[in-house]
Amino acid sequence: MKLFKIDDRLSTLLILLVVALFLSATQLFNRIDNQAFDLGQRWFPQAATNQIIIIGIDEYSLKQLGRWPWSRKTHAGLLTQLSHEKTKVIGLDVIFAEPENPLADNALADAIKLAGNVVLPQLLEVSHQSVQVTETLPLAMFAKNAAGVGRVHVQLDEDGIARSVYLQEGINQNSTPLFAEQILQVAGILPLNFIANKQNTQTKSAYSKAVNDVNNSKYSLITQAPEQNGLIRSDVKKINFLGPPNTVPAVSYAKVLAGDYPKNYFKNKIVLVGATASGMGDFLPTPMSALQQPMSGIEFHANVITAIYRDHLVSTPPKWLIIMVCGLLAILPMLWIPSMSPFNSLMTNVGYFFFVAGLGILLPQLAYIWLPVSSALVSIVLAYPVWSWRKLEAAQRYLDAELVSLRNSLSDAGLIQEDDQPDGMADRFQSRISQVRAASSKLQEFRSDRYEILAFISHDIRAPLATAQMILKEETSNPKFQRVINMLGRALTLSESYLCASRAEMLTTQQFELVDLVAVCHQAFDDAYDIANAKKIKLLRNLPDEVIWLSGDFNLLHRAILNLLLNAIKYSNENTEVSLNFTLEKAYATIAVKDQGFGIPYEQMQKLFKRYSRLPGGSNKIEGTGLGLYFVKTVTEKHAGSVYVKSQLGVGSTFAMRLPVID
Secondary structure: OHHHHHHHHHHHHHHHHHHHHHHHHHOOOHHHHHHHHHHHHHHOOOOOOOOEEEEEEOHHHHHHHOOOOOOHHHHHHHHHHHHHOOOOEEEEOOOOOOOOOHHHHHHHHHHHHHHOOEEEEEEEEEEOOOOEEEEEOOOHHHHOOOOEEEEOOOOOOOOOOOOEEEEEEEEOOEEOOEHHHHHHHHHOOOOHHHHHHOOOOOHHHHHHHHHHHHHOOOOOOEEEEOOOOOEEEEEEEEOOOOOOOOOOOEEEHHHHHOOOOOOOOOOOOEEEEEEOOOOOOOEEEEOOOEEEEEEEHHHHHHHHHHHHHOOOOEEOOOHHHHHHHHHHHHHHHHHOOOOOOHHHHHHHHHHHHHHHHHHHHHHHHHOOEOOOOHHHHHHHHHHHHHHHHHHHHHHHHHHHHHHHHHHHHHHHOOOOOHHHOOOOOOOHHHHHHHHHHHHHHHHHHHHHHHHHHHHHHHHHHHHHHHHHHHHHHHHOOOHHHHHHHHHHHHHHHHHHHHHHHHHHHOOOHHHOEEEEHHHHHHHHHHHHHHHHHHOOOEEEEEOOOOOOEEEEOHHHHHHHHHHHHHHHHHOOOOOOEEEEEEEEEOOEEEEEEEOOOOOOOHHHHOOOOOOOOOOOOOOOOOOOOOOHHHHHHHHHHHOOOEEEEEEEOOOEEEEEEEEEOOO
């Protein structure tokens, strides 16, 4: 069985490990990991910010200022007004890729230059049909006067949710900074650790190249990269969101133009200008609301700005590390499942499942690390069923072997015939049931035969032996017959001991009755008193006065306690003491018999309660059957108790029965 246990544990561990590694490497359940991330975002949103204000091109502004697009003179007026408010930076998320008219264009270019802190967007678009990348930059006259140009492209995950940004993204390894990064850079608050952790150091050169290119063109730079010039991406980060849409403070574009806002409202603030009206600009499904309430692109960038500034961007560990961690998490249940009860191991595994799921939900919030644990969760769910399957297989193999052995034993004994063996049955499970039913039937026959043998010993052997012994004692005083009388006595004692041991072995709880355990002890003490008195041994008892109830068999308990008393008397010298003590502790009673006899060597104490084992008699040769202590142990265990012995050579021994009692 030990070999089976090792094999089962190892095979279960390997199955769970393979499942976890395969799912983690293939990312088949990546959507579940994304859902766990989204759940954490909804349950634990980040603290709101008052450093960012959105000027929204909303429905109210469209009604007041007319249909889109508006004249660039309007935007120039807004920038001029904001420059007077001493804003920290202005992010103008409007693509000015084509000229309008020289007067309007020059007005906007002058306003951008006058403000000196305007960041304009760059757009990257991927055509799924031709797998081509389109890069759109603002007109050269705007780009050269802007404080920065930043990338506003947002790539949706495979489930259509916007939760990530690429820190490095561009064509031909020329990466333009993020729109949010450029805003923080112009504001002078870009964290140093963000700069240090960037993997690509070509940001400045890429931006310079883009500006030089637009300076050489009258119009905006709109290039379509050839198929070999694909989009290069790296260093993806997930975003910790501030909350659902409309969490970031916003004011209407038209109201700002009209001066309808508190004094110094925009002072030293990051101001983002972008579309918030339905049907205009990008509206992105996010973890905070998914498709039910998309978030405007400008508010999405506000969340990115806050995450970068607070250093709350969520990193993803290398794939090899994710696979290793998920593999380790998957096999940890094998630490407790084999060693615990089925219910406890199941409950522990359920708790462990929620713990690992909690890691996937909480790590982005607490440690800003996204660990996709879906593969480990699948293995954890499978751990208990797989282990149960392996143990059932082991149990099946063991039972099949035992059934074959039992069937062969019965067949060798002539108790079943070859045509009684159900090997040819198509249903293996039904075959096992049939074999167990046949074996049970034969065991019932054995039980009946045993009862008949016990009855035979009790009536047909013990009675003649006892009668013959009594007649010989009464009818003759010839010393020659004394040996015959002794032999008859030993035979009678042996049959009596065997009969008692067999009755104890066949005892079942259905035969139990309510028994006064104290009364049993008194009865055994009284029966042993005369024998102790004849050997000049003082017999003492320390028993309680109240009634102590126990569910059991009065006669067998009486015989067991009497056996302990008689053994103590037999193995004690004259003029010594033997005591019967009764102690009660919680729901257990302990009946102890203490003598002042020879004592028992430690190496022999382990054999005392086995069949036909004998107590050492010191220098005296003491006769016995070797079934007395075996009988005591059997009776005690049948009553759900335990028996133990303490002994010291030359001092004496204590034999005790510990039995459960009824409150």
